[in-house]
Amino acid sequence: MKLKKQNWLIILAGCASFAQADVTLPKAIDSKMVLQRDREVPIWGWADQGEEVTVEFAGQVKKALPDASGKWMLRLDPMPASAESRTMTVKGKNEIKLEDVLVGEVWLASGQSNMQLTFCETNPQEWVEAQTQKDNRLVRALHVSRCIAGYPLDDISGKWKDCAEMVAQPNSVSSAAFFFAVKLQKELGVPVAFIDCPWGGQRIECFIPDEGYKAMGLPIPRRGNIPDAKTAEAALKSAAKELEDAANAAAKGRWVGLPASPAIYGQTQNGIWNAMISPVAPYALRGAIWYQGESNCGQPDYFQKLQALSAGWSQVFQVKDIPILQVQIAPNDMNGQSKPGSSVLGDTIWAAQYRGSQEIPGMGIVAIQDTGIQPTNIHPPNKKPVGERLADLALKTQYGKNVVAKGPSFASAKRSGSKVVVGFRDIDQGLVTYDGKAPSWFEVSADGKEFVAAEAAIVGDTVEVSAQSVPEPKFVRMGWRDVALANLKDKNGWPVFAFASQAVAAQ
Numbered sequence: 290m291k292l293k294k295q296n297w298l299i300i301l302a303g304c305a306s307f308a309q310a311d312v313t314l315p316k317a318i319d320s321k322m323v324l325q326r327d328r329e330v331p332i333w334g335w336a337d338q339g340e341e342v343t344v345e346f347a348g349q350v351k352k353a354l355p356d357a358s359g360k361w362m363l364r365l366d367p368m369p370a371s372a373e374s375r376t377m378t379v380k381g382k383n384e385i386k387l388e389d390v391l392v393g394e395v396w397l398a399s400g401q402s403n404m405q406l407t408f409c410e411t412n413p414q415e416w417v418e419a420q421t422q423k424d425n426r427l428v429r430a431l432h433v434s435r436c437i438a439g440y441p442l443d444d445i446s447g448k449w450k451d452c453a454e455m456v457a458q459p460n461s462v463s464s465a466a467f468f469f470a471v472k473l474q475k476e477l478g479v480p481v482a483f484i485d486c487p488w489g490g491q492r493i494e495c496f497i498p499d500e501g502y503k504a505m506g507l508p509i510p511r512r513g514n515i516p517d518a519k520t521a522e523a524a525l526k527s528a529a530k531e532l533e534d535a536a537n538a539a540a541k542g543r544w545v546g547l548p549a550s551p552a553i554y555g556q557t558q559n560g561i562w563n564a565m566i567s568p569v570a571p572y573a574l575r576g577a578i579w580y581q582g583e584s585n586c587g588q589p590d591y592f593q594k595l596q597a598l599s600a601g602w603s604q605v606f607q608v609k610d611i612p613i614l615q616v617q618i619a620p621n622d623m624n625g626q627s628k629p630g631s632s633v634l635g636d637t638i639w640a641a642q643y644r645g646s647q648e649i650p651g652m653g654i655v656a657i658q659d660t661g662i663q664p665t666n667i668h669p670p671n672k673k674p675v676g677e678r679l680a681d682l683a684l685k686t687q688y689g690k691n692v693v694a695k696g697p698s699f700a701s702a703k704r705s706g707s708k709v710v711v712g713f714r715d716i717d718q719g720l721v722t723y724d725g726k727a728p729s730w731f732e733v734s735a736d737g738k739e740f741v742a743a744e745a746a747i748v749g750d751t752v753e754v755s756a757q758s759v760p761e762p763k764f765v766r767m768g769w770r771d772v773a774l775a776n777l778k779d780k781n782g783w784p785v786f787a788f789a790s791q792a793v794a795a796q
Contacts, residue, residue, distance in 0.1 A: 312336045312381035316431075317569050320388045321449040323429050323482035325395045325573035326370040333362035336381045346377040346390065360443075368392050370479035372427055391427065393480030394473060395574040396683075397602075398466035399496055399566065400581035402489030403616070403668060403675075408459035408467075412661075412670045416459050419467060425452045427479070428470050430462050431569070433486035437495075438564040439513020439555025445568045463487060465616075468676030469578055469683075476684055484572070486565045492584045493594045495561040501601020502559075505593055513555025524553045570605040575687060576612030576651070577602060578679045582638040583667060586623055592641035599649050610650035614682050615642050617656045617786075619669050622772050632789075634771045639787060643698075653682050656696060659723060659784045664772035678783075693717055696783030702765050702792040708755040709733060709765045709792045710748075718780035720747050728752055730775040733762035737791070740766065752777070765792050 314334040324330045332344050336355045344351045344363060353363040370393045377387040398404060408416035422428060434446035455462050466483045474481040488495070494510075502509045516524070535545040557563070579598075585591050595613075603611040618638050632639075646654040655678040661671045669675075678694075685694035697713040697720070704710075711731075713720070722728055728745040731754045743756040743765075754765055768775035768787030777785040 311383040312340070312342055312379055312385065314379060314385060314387075315444045315568065316447050317445070317484075317572050318387070319449050320390070321429055321451055322387070322431070323391045323393050323395055323480045324365070324368065325575060326392050326479065327367050328573050329367060330365040330573045331362055331571050332365060332377075332379075333360065334379065335359045336361055340381050343380045344377065345380075347371070347375060347392070370394075372480055374426075391429070391480040391482075393427070393482065394477065395572070396466075396469070396473075396481075396483045397566070397574055397577035397606075398463055398469070398483045398485050398487065399577060400487045400579050400616075401491050401584055402487070403583070403619075403672075404463050404465055404487035404578075404580035405489045406464055406668060406672060407462060408456075408464050410460075410668070411464045411672045415464060415468075415671070415673050416456070418673065419459075419464075419471075420456045422452045422471055423456045425471070425474070427481065428452050428455075428467075428474050429480065429482040430455060430466070430470070431482065431484045432462050433484065433565045433569070435488055436564040437554070437556050437560030439557045439560060440515055441563045441567040442554070443568060445565060464672040465580060465676040465679070466578060468673045469679045470676075472677045472680035473683060476680070476690065477688060483578075484569060484574070486561075486569075487580070488561050488565070490584055491561060491581075493581055493591065493598060494558050496566065496581070497559050497594065497597045498562050498567065498601035498605050499559070500604045501597035501599075504600035504604070505597040507593070507597060510558035512557055516553045521553050567605070571607050574606060574608065576608065576614065576683070578614045578616075578683075580616040580675070582618045582642065583621070583623075586618075586638055587633050588637060591638055592644050595641060595645040595652070596649060599645075599652060603651075612651040612653070612683070612687055613649075614679050614686075615646065615652065615654045616675055616679065617642055617654055617658075619660075619662045620658055620664050620768070620770075620772050620774055621667050622664050623667070632770045632773075635769045635787065635789065639769075640789075643786070653686055654695075655679055655682055656784045656786050658768065658774055658787075659778065662774055664774065693779075693781050693783060696779055696785050698786040699767075699788035699790060702790045704762065704792045704794045705753075707760045707762070708753050709762050710795075711752045711754060711765060711767070713750065713752075713785065716750050716779060717783075720750060720752070720785070721778060721780050722747075722776040723778055724776055726776065728767070728775070728777045730768045730770065730773040732756075732766050732769070733759045733792075734764040735759050735761060737764045740764070747777075763792055765790055 351363040353361040355361040374389045379385040470481045538545045660674045682694045684690040700714040701712040731745040732740040733743045734740040766789035769789040
């Protein structure tokens with residue numbers, strides 16, 4: 290129970306004053322961390338005013354002085370990747386030695402439950418596969434504990450973990466992010482880390498910085514009031530006493546409810562950003578992987594919120610056009626809320642995700658409808674293919690590797706008599722279906738409102754679509770229903786993206 294008490298106090302103390310005699314560091318700057326290669330690396334912490342702080346690492350010596358609030362920051366010069374276990378020394382009035390520090394690639398992993406799911410909650414075979422990596426010292430994670438706040442906190446509750454810790458505790462980190470990092474590490478041959486900070490059931494608004502809202506001209510979420518030091522101290526001590534009482538009861542075999550997170554930090558629309566991501570910025574990183582959208586289904590402004598997320602994260606992490614690699618939300622009946630013949634998920638989330646991948650610099654997307662999806666389960670159980678497809682997209686777009694990183698997507702639809710001929714871009718080896726049957730979930734319409742199931746056939750690099758009941762089709766779509774699991778793919782295994790389009794008359 291002692292460890293639990295310490296972890297709880299870390300959460301409670303996130304906004305406490307750091308002005309003290311000793312130099313202190315945030316949880317992000319610690320032993321086992323991975324620093325981003327080939328970029329300036331911010332290192333920061335707190336110390337007394339006038340106390341010079343010196344950081345030594347990899348032959349570099351940098352110095353800084355705290356500002357009026359006691360915070361200091363310096364930047365290490367860009368470094369090449371290194372798997373060598375090295376020590377970083379931070380000196381002020383005291384000396385801190387951070388052990389086993391590596392240099393490689395760092396990615397932020399965020400979103401809602403499908404990014405949050407751990408090995409305990411996904412396909413059990415994936416944990417078996419993950420355990421083969423227990424001795425891989427080049428894959429690390431900074432796991433951020435869940436917390437919300439009405440204003441940006443100074444530090445997180447969390448710690449750096451190596452592979453041995455992650456696989457020994459199957460409920461400790463994101464399964465999708467783990468497999469993403471493992472594949473990147475294997476293909477790049479350098480250390481890879483991810484900052485693990487998702488939260489299930491949360492809307493995109495929770496993760497957007499104030500800077501992102503401002504960039505898009507959106508109302509900035511109202512902040513809570515920062516408490517005075519005495520009020521905060523009293524609340525923290527009260528919560529600590531409750532926790533101590535619960536620990537004493539447990540020692541006697543009695544179980545007592547734990548106190549909820551105190552209200553002194555408050556909450557606001559982007560409370561997750563304030564408490565879980567903002568305190569980590571501006572930790573140097575390459576980009577982000579993002580698996581979120583279920584909780585925004587039905588809302589018409591998801592594209593604008595993706596723009597705000599990109600603009601905000603680009604600014605606070607100081608990465609121009611920050612790469613944000615999305616997972617297309619899997620087909621799902623949205624807990625029975627889907628309406629027959631319609632696609633709320635497609636019209637509001639998929640369309641926004643596709644548009645974001647085309648119009649927002651740095652943004653990309655992978656489809657996963659072929660990875661063992663059950664439309665009645667909002668949590669697809671197989672996360673290894675999700676992480677590995679995201680890794681392929683990163684390898685292609687960020688590291689210049691010659692790999693397949695996406696499936697074919699809609700290019701054109703032309704009417705030819707009673708048929709519609711659908712063309713695709715990014716075809717690699719040719720079109721086929723997963724089950725050897727005719728392409729499924731193609732539909733046509735005369736008015737764009739009432740769609741009927743259509744017959745479809747692969748003809749070269751196109752698909753010819755028709756329905757007897759619609760002799761003059763003007764609209765065509767594939768997989769554009771909440772529960773559709775279309776079977777069309779490239780011969781290399783990547784699925785064709787769903788689409789909805791108006792057909793153009795043949796010339």
